Amino acid sequence: MSRTQTIWIGIGVVLLALSFFAQNLLPDYAVRVLTITCINALLVASMAPANGMTGVFSLGHVGFVAVGAYAAGILSLPVATKGSMLPDLPGWLAGWYLSFLPSTLVAGCVTAAVAIVVGAPLLRLSGHFVSVATLGFLVIVNEIVINADSLTRGARTFTGVPLETTLPWALGWLVVGLIALGRIASSPTGRAWRATREDVVAARAIGIETQPTRLSAFVLGAFFAGIGGALYAHYLGSFSPKSFLFAYTFTLISMLVIGGMGSLSGAVLGTVVVTALSEVLRNLERGMDFGALSIPPLYGASQIALGLLFIAIMILRPEGLLGPREIRFPNARSPKETTHDSAAP
Amino acid sequence: MSPLLYLTQQTINALAIGSLYALVSIGLSLIFGILRMANFAHGDMMMVGAFATLLLVHAGVPFGVAVVGGVLIGALAGALVERIAYRPVRGSSDVTLLLTSLAVTYILENLGILIFTSSPQNFPLPALLDDVVSMFDGQLIFTRINVLTLAATGVALLFLGWFVTRTTMGLGMRAAAEDLGAANIVGLDVNRLIIVAFVLASGFAGLAGVLWAAQSGVVEPAMGFTPLLKAFIAAIIGGFGSIPGAVLGGFLLGALETMIVAFLPSSITPYRDAIVFALLIAFLLFRPAGILRVQGEAKL
Amino acid sequence: MSAPLLDVRDLEVAYGAVTALRGVSLSIAPGEVVALLGANGAGKSTLLRAISGVVRAKRGEIVFDGAPISRLPPAQIVRTGIAHSPEGRRVFPGLTVAENLRLGAAARGAAKAEWLADRETFYDLFPVLRDRMNQTAGTLSGGEQQMLAVSRALMARPRLLLLDEPSLGVAPLIVRGLFKALASLKAKGMTMLLVEQDVRMALSLADRAYVLRTGSVVLSGTAAALRADQVGVAAAYLGTHQGTKPI
Incomplete structure (x- = not known):
């Protein structure tokens, strides 16, 4: 394990220890923002393998988040609640329920399974087509959720999921996700991911099969998207199909892109930057009173500002703040690693 | 019910929806052809056109004039987006182009929410156009707006056909779509061609938006999202980048959706979009270059 | 000698880190046909692309009919009278x-x-x-x-026609017909800058010629002189020439 990884894990463990105190010491608002930031960071990081590293730009990631959220919700609803909330639930699902951690893990696995089925045909496409098709996947998930009334309550709000996600849980999952994704991204598998992005033909020439390579990134990302969705379900307790559509998709993508596609530290950085910005703007957007001067509420203004920032990044720094690089701590013992800077063509 | 009338009814339904898909997908294909850009903000020009028409009608402008004004404002909005957001990233990677257009969508939809709120607003369609025409004892039913949609699409397609085969600008646009570099060498003003392509594409989308709003009765900021996805399917099926392909794809998609509703059990119809998307993916796997395009560029 | 129609001075063009032309100068008089010879990658096409404004020069000047054109967009360069029949x-x-x-x-x-x-x-x-x-x-x-x-x-x-490899991928019989047509254009006074791999063909049409190697002019002279000095031309192509330039 490299020094950088060791230091990151150390930081993660320290933060995790602090979070147990933080959730009691900090105001509720701060704890809420931090918890959501952790969940979002996990979701954004889980986009990095497919979208950033293999260059298959999926717009369907939020579809996986939805699968995870609904799977966790259905699995963890107490039996009594199931009877009233989901009276038409098939028998094999109705009579039992899982607690927080198992339901989260199963949600991740279910989502990964969906990703295998969906990814196998989709990832044979390339470029724009894969983006359009994955957006189609998002729409399909939405349509199924709305129409599969007996499982999901259709378009109505799904409520009653036990509120279990605390700040330490969210941060803990983020740390676990980052360690897992980071380890794999720096392994031969991760190098194969990046090879399929840089040059498909060259990757093939050295024996890297594009499709299975990309699929592995896609499915791994989907697993953590499912975990993130489950954390969401257990954090909010209630959600509806509307929660998992284009707006959320764009928020996650902007976090990924602003931080730097293809980098896990970029994913976290982007999430923090965008969340901080949105929180500030959201407070401004409610309107203000400076004595004589009062600004009326402008709902939607914070989103517009985020969109404009995004376009500015695209024009001025299309690789995002970090590009494909990770934040590194120089290693005293081994020769300095040269960061590979893949300039835009 | 006579089978012939039933078939006619379904054909009218298919054409009414297919023509809207065609109008939107033409613009997608035109812009993809020239810039290799999947323009996700294209659907929002429907919203711009429809809202502009709505505002003009509320301001007392006669409906017909308001529609023309709305379409022109949609066209102008497209040109502005190109100039402000797309030109600076022209020639960047696929992903950069795609993301830029996603950001534009996000901005425009939230701008719509900021100005008009996110709840749907009634589209002020003159009662005359909303009339239901019933023939053969109610065996053949359509609204006047259906007829108007077909007529407007027909006129728009004829105009487009004339433009791209008879005018220098239109020929230049096709040339640019085939070989942008060669168009540049020949001395065609590529920037101007691209602006005109956006004006044309967005004007068509604006028209589709007005017709869509007229058929559904409401205008809302997110109204362009679903039609955009359908138009992507239509354009890709037809051969992304080909204008006749986009028209063909649009009408095929309209026919397909109508058939799903008409012939499949009603328990399946809510999954119409899912079926269409699944078919698209299957189609792309077997024929990635679309029906009308054989240039190998589309696949790896 | 009358004022040149086209005057290229000390032109340098780079594609990213790769320099394609390093300080090329040449001139073409009105009515003259000039051939540009050299191996693949010598920079011939780049020179034509720079003249027609498709690629931008890093340094140097391109003057057409007395006016600098190196900063004009291609469309405007075509309007001032330079047309380009591109490679391929x-x-x-x-x-x-x-x-x-x-x-x-x-x-x-x-x-x-x-x-x-x-x-x-x-x-x-x-x-x-x-x-x-x-x-x-x-x-x-x-x-x-x-x-x-x-x-x-x-x-x-155009008043100047840029021709990039008209014989490429064309049957020999057709090439001869094509060059006959070009000769008739020349007879009508058309000024041309011709990039051509077929040296014999090029020199039969051209009045003068330049040989480029790795982005620099290594040899130039009248077509007649170069026809007579086939060894010299071959050496310039291959890079064994020592640089005595009969200008």
Whole structure:
């Protein structure tokens, strides 16, 4: 394990220890923002393998988040609640329920399974087509959720999921996700991911099969998207199909892109930057009173500002703040690693 | 019910929806052809056109004039987006182009929410156009707006056909779509061609938006999202980048959706979009270059 | 010697980190046909692309008819009177022959009567184009496409024609016909800058020639002198020439 990884894990463990105190010491608002930031960071990081590293730009990631959220919700609803909330639930699902951690893990696995089925045909496409098709996947998930009334309550709000996600849980999952994704991204598998992005033909020439390579990134990302969705379900307790559509998709993508596609530290950085910005703007957007001067509420203004920032990044720094690089701590013992800077063509 | 009338009814339904898909997908294909850009903000020009028409009608402008004004404002909005957001990233990677257009969508939809709120607003369609025409004892039913949609699409397609085969600008646009570099060498003003392509594409989308709003009765900021996805399917099926392909794809998609509703059990119809998307993916796997395009560029 | 129609001074062009032209200077007098010779990658096409404004020079000056043009966009360069028949022909494959020709006249905003009349002259010059005028250009043979590319450039009514490898991928018999047509253009006073791999062909048409190697002019002289000094030309191509330039 490299020094950088060791230091990151150390930081993660320290933060995790602090979070147990933080959730009691900090105001509720701060704890809420931090918890959501952790969940979002996990979701954004889980986009990095497919979208950033293999260059298959999926717009369907939020579809996986939805699968995870609904799977966790259905699995963890107490039996009594199931009877009233989901009276038409098939028998094999109705009579039992899982607690927080198992339901989260199963949600991740279910989502990964969906990703295998969906990814196998989709990832044979390339470029724009894969983006359009994955957006189609998002729409399909939405349509199924709305129409599969007996499982999901259709378009109505799904409520009653036990509120279990605390700040330490969210941060803990983020740390676990980052360690897992980071380890794999720096392994031969991760190098194969990046090879399929840089040059498909060259990757093939050295024996890297594009499709299975990309699929592995896609499915791994989907697993953590499912975990993130489950954390969401257990954090909010209630959600509806509307929660998992284009707006959320764009928020996650902007976090990924602003931080730097293809980098896990970029994913976290982007999430923090965008969340901080949105929180500030959201407070401004409610309107203000400076004595004589009062600004009326402008709902939607914070989103517009985020969109404009995004376009500015695209024009001025299309690789995002970090590009494909990770934040590194120089290693005293081994020769300095040269960061590979893949300039835009 | 006579089978012939039933078939006619379904054909009218298919054409009414297919023509809207065609109008939107033409613009997608035109812009993809020239810039290799999947323009996700294209659907929002429907919203711009429809809202502009709505505002003009509320301001007392006669409906017909308001529609023309709305379409022109949609066209102008497209040109502005190109100039402000797309030109600076022209020639960047696929992903950069795609993301830029996603950001534009996000901005425009939230701008719509900021100005008009996110709840749907009634589209002020003159009662005359909303009339239901019933023939053969109610065996053949359509609204006047259906007829108007077909007529407007027909006129728009004829105009487009004339433009791209008879005018220098239109020929230049096709040339640019085939070989942008060669168009540049020949001395065609590529920037101007691209602006005109956006004006044309967005004007068509604006028209589709007005017709869509007229058929559904409401205008809302997110109204362009679903039609955009359908138009992507239509354009890709037809051969992304080909204008006749986009028209063909649009009408095929309209026919397909109508058939799903008409012939499949009603328990399946809510999954119409899912079926269409699944078919698209299957189609792309077997024929990635679309029906009308054989240039190998589309696949790896 | 009269004032040159085209004067390229100390031109340097780079693609990213790769320098394609390093300080090239050449001039062309009105009515002159100049050949640009050299191996693949010597920078010949780059020079033509720089003149027509498709690539930008890093350094140096391009003066056409007394006015600097190196910062003009391609469309404006075509309007000032330079047309470019590019490497690989680059006809618009989905457009008909007639439409391709019409677009050649688009940059100068020719009136309909004008481009219709001009088109007839090229149908006369290359009758096969008339036979195929309603066929899409993609269905033409290599030679026919080359005739179309040259004619499309000439539709701009240029005072200087840039020709990039007209013989590439064209059957030898057709090449001879093509060069005959170019000779008749020359006889009518057309100024041309010709990039050509077929040295004998090029020198039979040209008045003068320059040999480029790795982005620099290594040899230049009259076509007659170069025809006589085949060993010298070959050496310049291959890089064994020591640089005694009979200018």
